[in-house]
Amino acid sequence: MNDDFLLDDDDSELNEAGYYQQPPPEDEDDAGDEEESSEEELTTKEYDGKLNDFELKCILGYDDIQKYGKSSEDFMMDALLVIVGTNPYHESSKTIADITRSVLGRNGHNRVANTLYTAEDTTLTGVDVDEDFLDKEDSKFNQEFTEEARRMIADFIDYLANRDLSKDSVFSRNRKLRNIPALIILLFSSNLYGLIVGIETLPKVYADQVDNAFNIITRRKQDIVEELARAYEERGRQIVADRVRRMGIAWFEREPAEIRVLAEFADLELTYDDVVLYREYRVKFTNSSKTITQDYISDLIEVVIDPEAGIYERLKDKTRSEAIADVKQIWKQWATENAQDSELAKKIIWKSI
Amino acid sequence: MGISLELLTDEDILDYSREAGEDHVLTSKSDLNLKYDNIRPIVGGCYDPVIFGSPFADRCICGKIRQPSKSPCPNCGVRVYSKEEALRRFARIELPFYYLNDLRFDIFKQKFDTIFKDTKIILNFSGDDLKRLGYSARGAKKMGIKVFDMCQFDYNPDTKELTVSEFITDESKCSYEGIMKIIEEYFPEHLTEYKKLINRYYLVLPAVMRPFTLTYRDGKKLMGTHKLSIWYSSIIWLCCVEDKKGADKLNYETVMESLKTPGERVRYTALLRAYLNAGKKEATELLNTSKENLARELYAVRTKQNFWYVKVTNRLST
Incomplete structure (x- = not known):
């Protein structure tokens, strides 16, 4: 970064602004280096008796921080040492160093500062953290099973949503329409709601209800x-x-x-x-x-019978119990048609529900 | 594709850090709680889960939700944002004082000169040479940013004189706040423009752009914190007035209460202004020189992803 923005090349501007000041010394630029080298001593001398020690410390600290901003390899450490050291609460150099390290996360207890920027697409996954940091060795296993379970539920919902109900009686049709909301209630009440989030095969009317319930x-x-x-x-x-x-x-x-x-x-x-x-x-x-009961969630998930006419049905008490029993039975039968799904259903779903 | 730096005004920062009437403000210096059998971001900290969503790419904190979701997890209350959505999650730090980004100093100085063009400016310093006193980078009479960061400004409307003094007697007359008071009272037509040049807000980039990492050192597991997150935490630690946790005495309000004279308080605040300004390079790599400049790298690889990154990073306020 060029620091020219700090400079004002045109001396005449100041006069136009009407500054009331003595003319500068003729040899101003030549004298610069020598004066800068003894700036601290000069400043202290200049302010002697006019400002207190704390103010002087701040003024010198200000200059140091600006200097570190341009040249320091470790700006934050250097600048923080100045600020923490200026703080009237901190006197001992050990305290100042400890606090500075603490602010920078360099105390070495449980975190360190990364020295490089990390690319934006390297956010850690849950599995990374579980396995590398929290010693949860079954995390990847659980993740894979979750993905499989989500796939199975997506397929099952696809099956439920795309059945041809045109030849069903009104009673049979209404009963089958309860299957999807009953499944959602079942998953919520079993704390398996994560399996229903973002399922693409879930009809929009129910996806909206799920979002709303959350x-x-x-x-x-x-x-x-x-x-x-x-x-x-x-x-x-x-x-x-x-x-x-x-x-x-x-x-x-x-x-x-x-x-x-x-x-x-x-x-x-x-x-x-x-x-x-x-x-x-x-x-x-x-x-x-922590406990989402069937009664609680059934207030939030309704059967969509005729969305255009605004006819919805809330599953309560015996109707809900029957609807859940129905969908469990259909699920079981559907899963037996596919060996992988059947095994998965046995291992995960039925154990949890 | 051209790359240019745009310095955000406070209003811009508010736009970035507000969503549906909710203000995304960071107030805690802490980042993550590592003491539990999970990683829990601290609310109000630089990975605030309410603002930035889950710290994990693929699941909520408790693990019940394992894919991006528009809705919060009923158990832990945290959303899992898609990458696109996560890149839009900005926040801000609200500072207790105004500061001037020194990249704007030239424009600020022009504005100052315009406002006070018919005013006689009297300099009241311990010596005649501002450069010698460290108040200017060059020139005995030229006011540098240090003057505006820590001096007192007294305006006499009768004589049309503005006295700029390094001897502080009234805290409310100092620095950008002091100048603003004068403008409000005597030059109100310039107030809006003046406010656009100074900031009280500091933009915080989305957490997904500064992810934490895990690392091993001497066989010990450690969390690697992104330097940008450390930078934000340090600003909150030093400048925030709300977060007074623990026994540390860095909190701005705590320090200010301990200082006895207006001069001490103004100088300490100036120190923090210098920290914010001089640390710009911690906040962006677009200010680095030559080969280390982020823009150079982005020019070399123009992918869709990077284009968004340029857009976001370019709009840094500091």
């Missing part, structure tokens, strides 16, 4: 987050309420027992009463999200 479930969880924040507000714990709102759902990842000892919450100075309140809402949160 959003509603998340919104309900966010409502509980807001309820907890308000409860803290009512108790005069605004700082905690703010943090709950900012963290959102992530707040509920922490166990009630641990929030008082975690460093990231240390500034909140959580009390025993805060923990008790959190415990109360966490139960509610867990019930609303």
Whole structure:
């Protein structure tokens, strides 16, 4: 980067702007090098008695940072040493170095700074992280099975969606129309909703319902987050309420027992009463999200009987039980026609459902 | 294909970092929580899962969703964005002070001279030579960016005199905020243009452009953090007013509260302005010289993917 942008070549501009100043010395440019070399000493001398030590330190630090920006091989380290060193809280050089390393992620505990930019398309996959970092050796295996299961479900839905129902009686047709929503309810309530996301063979009317269901479930969880924040507000714990709102759902990842000892919450100075309140809402949160019951999800997924006429059917109670039993039976029969699907269905689906 | 740098105004940054009425603002210096049996991005940090989505390319954090999805996972609440969508996920850091990108200094200086063309400018410094005092790169009377970063500006409308002083008595009259106050009161017709030249927001690029990596050192597993993410974290650490976690004393508000005089507070802020400016090269490789310049590489390989990368990277605010 050229630093010419800092320069002002035309001296006359200043005069036009009306600067009130003594004329510069004739030999200004010639004197430059010598003066720059003793800039620090000169500056301190110039300011003696007019500015305090801290201000002087900042002024000199400012110049150093600008200098590092142009020439330092390790700008961030050098510049941060100046800023951390200027901070009135930090006096010992060891503290300054430790904090600087910490800011840069160079303390060596669990992370290091990459020295090169990484190409944009090298985001880690879940399998990479599981196997290389978290010692979960079955991750790739699980991934492959998930992909196979998704393929099978896509094929099964394709079969369900493209059956010819024109010769069916009204009763039979309506019963068969319940198959796809019943399958979706079954997968949601078995915590296998990941298998239904982005399935291309899923008719759009149901894909939209699935998307909507995801959003509603998340919104309900966010409502509980807001309820907890308000409860803290009512108790005069605004700082905690703010943090709950900012963290959102992530707040509920922490166990009630641990929030008082975690460093990231240390500034909140959580009390025993805060923990008790959190415990109360966490139960509610867990019930609303970890367990998606058939009753709960059947409010969100409806049978599309005649979309143009706006006729939909909600599967409740006995009708839902029968519809789920039907689709399980059809699935089982369909899977037996293909040896691979049959094996997969036995190993994964039936074990989980 | 031509490549040019475009410096974003605060309004541009807001456009990039807002979606459906939601502001994508980073407030935490932390990146990822590695203490659990998974990798959990910290909300508000530089891999905020709400803003940037899952840190993994192919699944949500809990692993229930294993493909790109428009909807959040009901369990962990995180979306898995497609690459195209992930590249549109920008955020911003809101600074507690204005700063001037020094690539804009010439234009800023022209604007300053235009606004105060009928004003007598009086320099109140400890010596006559601004260069000697480090306030200018060249010329005894030329005001460099350091003057605007840390000096006090007093305007007398009766005498039409602007006194620029390095001796600070009133914090509110200093630097870009101080000049803005004068413009607001006496030269309001220039305010909009003036505000376009300075920034309080710092654009944060999508997480997918600065992915973390895993590495081994001496048999120990370590997470490799992208230098751009470290750069953002350091800005939040030093400049953010919200994140006061832990015992460190780098938080801007904490430091400012400990400083006694207006002069100390103004100088410390100037130090941070210098950090933001001098560290531009940490934020983009488009400012590197010759062979190390990203533009050179992009010219050599003009793929569709890289074209998008140029578009995004070019629009860095700093």
